[in-house]
Structure formats: structure tokens, C-alpha cells
Amino acid sequence: MTILVTGGAGYIGSHMVLKLLEVSQAVVVLDNLTTGFRAQVPAEVPFIEGNVNDAALVAKIISEHNIEAVIHFAGSIIVPESVENPLKYYANNTANSRALIEACVAGGVKHFIFSSTAAVYGDPAVVPVCEDSDLKPLSPYGTSKLMTEMMLHDVAAAHDFNFVALRYFNVAGADPQGRTGQSTANATHLIKVACQAALGLRPSMSIFGDDYDTPDGTGLRDYIHVSDLADAHYCAIKYLQGGGDSQIFNCGYGHGYSVHEVVASVKRVSGVDFKVVMEPRRAGDSPKVIAENSRILDVLKWQASYDDLDVIVAHALAWEKKIHQE
Ligand code: UDP
Numbered sequence: 001m002t003i004l005v006t007g008g009a010g011y012i013g014s015h016m017v018l019k020l021l022e023v024s025q026a027v028v029v030l031d032n033l034t035t036g037f038r039a040q041v042p043a044e045v046p047f048i049e050g051n052v053n054d055a056a057l058v059a060k061i062i063s064e065h066n067i068e069a070v071i072h073f074a075g076s077i078i079v080p081e082s083v084e085n086p087l088k089y090y091a092n093n094t095a096n097s098r099a100l101i102e103a104c105v106a107g108g109v110k111h112f113i114f115s116s117t118a119a120v121y122g123d124p125a126v127v128p129v130c131e132d133s134d135l136k137p138l139s140p141y142g143t144s145k146l147m148t149e150m151m152l153h154d155v156a157a158a159h160d161f162n163f164v165a166l167r168y169f170n171v172a173g174a175d176p177q178g179r180t181g182q183s184t185a186n187a188t189h190l191i192k193v194a195c196q197a198a199l200g201l202r203p204s205m206s207i208f209g210d211d212y213d214t215p216d217g218t219g220l221r222d223y224i225h226v227s228d229l230a231d232a233h234y235c236a237i238k239y240l241q242g243g244g245d246s247q248i249f250n251c252g253y254g255h256g257y258s259v260h261e262v263v264a265s266v267k268r269v270s271g272v273d274f275k276v277v278m279e280p281r282r283a284g285d286s287p288k289v290i291a292e293n294s295r296i297l298d299v300l301k302w303q304a305s306y307d308d309l310d311v312i313v314a315h316a317l318a319w320e321k322k323i324h325q326e
Contacts, residue, residue, distance in 0.1 A: 002026040002065045003237065004109075006052050006100065007073030008045070009036025012115065012171060014180040015230040016071060017045055023234065028065050030058070031074065040180045053099035062107035069111035069240065070104055071233055072097065078188075079119065079139045079284065086140035093144035098151055105159050111240035112152065112163040113233050116248070118222075118289055120146045120167060128222075128292035131167070131248050138284055149248060156246040164236040164244075169222040169252030169291045171229055173312040174319035181319030182226075190262055191223065191313060195320040198270035205274065207259050209281030212288075218259035220288040222252035225306035225315070235300040249300065252291025253307045261309065269313045 003020060007013040008029030013036070020027040021042065028046045041047050046065070050057045052074050061067060075093045076082070082089040097114070104112060119142030120135050137143045152163045172191040174181030182192055197205040210217035232251050257265075267273055296302050306312060 001068040002028055004028050004030060004061060004065070004067045004070045005073065006030045006070065007036060007075065009033060009038055009041050009047075010073055011182045011184065012226055012229060013071075013073035014040040015175055015226045016073070016233055017041060018175060018179060019227070019230040019234050021045070026065075028061060028067070030061060035184055037183055040183070051096070053096040055099060055103050058100060058103035059107055062103065062109060067107065067109055069113070069237055070100070070109055071113040071237070072100060073115050075115065075145075077141065079141045082139050082141035082144065089140045089144040090147075093141070094147045097148040101151060101155055105155060105161060110161060111237065112161065113236050113240075114148060114152055114163060114165040116145045116149055116165040116167045117142060118167050118169045118250070118252070118291065120149070121289070123286040124289065127288040128254055128290040129250070130292035131250055131295055153246065162240050162244065162246045164240060164246065165248045166229075166232060166236065166251045167248065168229060169224055169250070169289065171226050172223045173225040173227065173306065173315040176227060176306070176315055178318055178322055181316070181323070183323055190221075190259060191266070191316050192320065194263055194266040195270070195313070195317045197274040197276075198266050198272045198317065199320055199324065201320075201324060203275065204277050205263075206277045206279040207263065208279050208285060210260075210278060211281070214258060214287055216258045216260045219285055220256035220258050220290060222254065222256045222290045223262070223309065223312055224252050225304075225312050228304045228306050231305070232296060232300065232302045235302045239300050244299070247295075247299065249296040250291040250293050251296060252293055253304055254291055254293040256288065256290040257309055262313075265309045265313045266317070269310050270317055
């Protein structure tokens, strides 16, 4: 029994591959390397360069490797880009997922784990936000992921196939052993940007808005360590293999940090007092996005190991240092 990881050369997918190797689970990676890095997949893992919508290729992988489950990370993830180029997101995240799901059903794959997002909630009215809250994505990115959740729901009702969709909150950090991390160029995510400022890779960083209705006026987010997120996927695989019903779970720690708190953590951990510039609010940002996570704790029995902002920052910083020394 082998697991196919799409997007296994990317940020979260590469952590998933390490987790599967750790538990001696056979794994195959399919990645088209548009944003992933071949070097982030260990050499012993079978690697296929290709697209998830290549039905013949996916059929061949499923039969040759006896694929029982697919963990589908491959996709596009930049919210502002999705606003400018929605059709790219409906192609990569919706249409290509549809093609992959079709190949899975045709090939007899039994279990499917899907990378969804807290962006399906848009600007949640109640925080922490639970899975049954209103779904009002504010971007084509969020909609493109929500449409795939809906397809999976219908496919699971019609076929011998179960799925888990994991709605990620703010994924951050890097492998504690420094084997992989977030390598994408032109980062916009807060922790990575702050780490780059601490390392002198940018002259300063900006805080987008300090007039929100939050304790210190800056935005609150639920930052989850990428290795804990990979563990959540592993719990989901076990759950589906055990005959669990198809379900959707929030993936977050259930508490948030403000931008000021994140910046303070990066300064503390790095020991560098880098320059921070106050800027107006960034378009489309919500004041607070925090997960209600009791469902994943109760049903998947997921347990966090790195629920500590300074630890997340330390791992992100170590990875950032490493990639800029290479
Ligand atoms: N943010 C910031 N400066 C940056 C990047 C982000 O102040 O350079 C803020 C942003 O406004 C939000 C939080 O940090 O309140 C998290 O933003 P990020 O882009 O990391 O993730 P998002 O929640 O938008 O997916």
C-alpha cells in the first residue's frame, strides 16, 4: 500500500513526505516543479515530474504503485494573484483537482486528503470559527478550494471513496531538523518576511494596519507549525483507513497572535532589532482568523507538538538562514 503525495516538492508537501518516511509508509511524489523544488524530496522517494490533470500519468502511477490514498497538496496559493487571474485558480485548484479525483475513482483509490483553507470562511463573523460557520470566501483562491471540497462531498456519496479536507489556518515554521522549509521566492507571509528582515535580507518590514478592533490594534492569526500540520494529515489517513466518514476539519491551535506579538517574537529569537514601518491596512485582510479546533482534536485525536510561537519562529529563522547561505 502506497500513498501518492501531489505537490510533495512544495512547502507543506515536503514536510508530509518526511512524516511518511518517519513512519515507514511507502510514498510516491507527483509534482510539476512550477513552485516546488526537486531537492526538497529525499532521493529515496520515487519522484514523478508531471501534472495532476494528466489522467494517463495518474492512472499509471496508481496501478504501478498500488496507490491506496492520495494527499493532494498541488495547487496555487497566492490570494492577490487569484483576484487578478481567477481562471488560473479555477484551473489549478478546481479543474485539476476534479481531473485527479476522477482518476482516483477510476483507479480504485479509496482515500483522499485535500488541502483546503480558512479562506473559505472569508471574514468570519464569529471567532474562533468552527467548520459549520458560513462559507463566504472573499477571493477566487478561497472559492476554488471550496468548490473542490464540494466535489469531494458529492463523489464520496456516490463512490467507494472517503475524504478529509483540512482547512489550514496560517502555516509557518520549518522542519525542526532543518531538512525542508518554505523556499518560495517573493514571500509575503508575515513570519517569513519578519525572518528575512531579521537576517538583513530586506531593509525593513511593514505592519499592515494597527487600527483593528483587536487588543493591540493589529491582526490576529492562528499560526500552526508545518510539522504539526503534516501530523494532522497522517492522523487523517489513519482515520480514513479505519473507515471514518468523510469530514472537514479546521487545522489550527485555537488561539492567535497579533502582528506585534509575531514581530516581537522574531526580534527576541533572532536577537536583532530590525526596522518596522507602520502602513495602512492591506486590502482584504480580516481582523481575526482563529480556528475552533475541537473537531480535529476529538475525531482525529491530533495532538500538537509545536504550539509555541518562539519555536515556530526559531525553525523558520533557521531555515531562512540555511537557504541564504547555500
Ligand atoms: N502582515 C503584516 N506585514 C507583512 C505581512 C503580513 O503586517 O509583511 C499581517 C497581515 O496584515 C495579517 C497577518 O500579518 O494581519 C498575517 O498575514 P499573512 O500574509 O502572513 O497571512 P494571511 O492571514 O493574510 O493569510
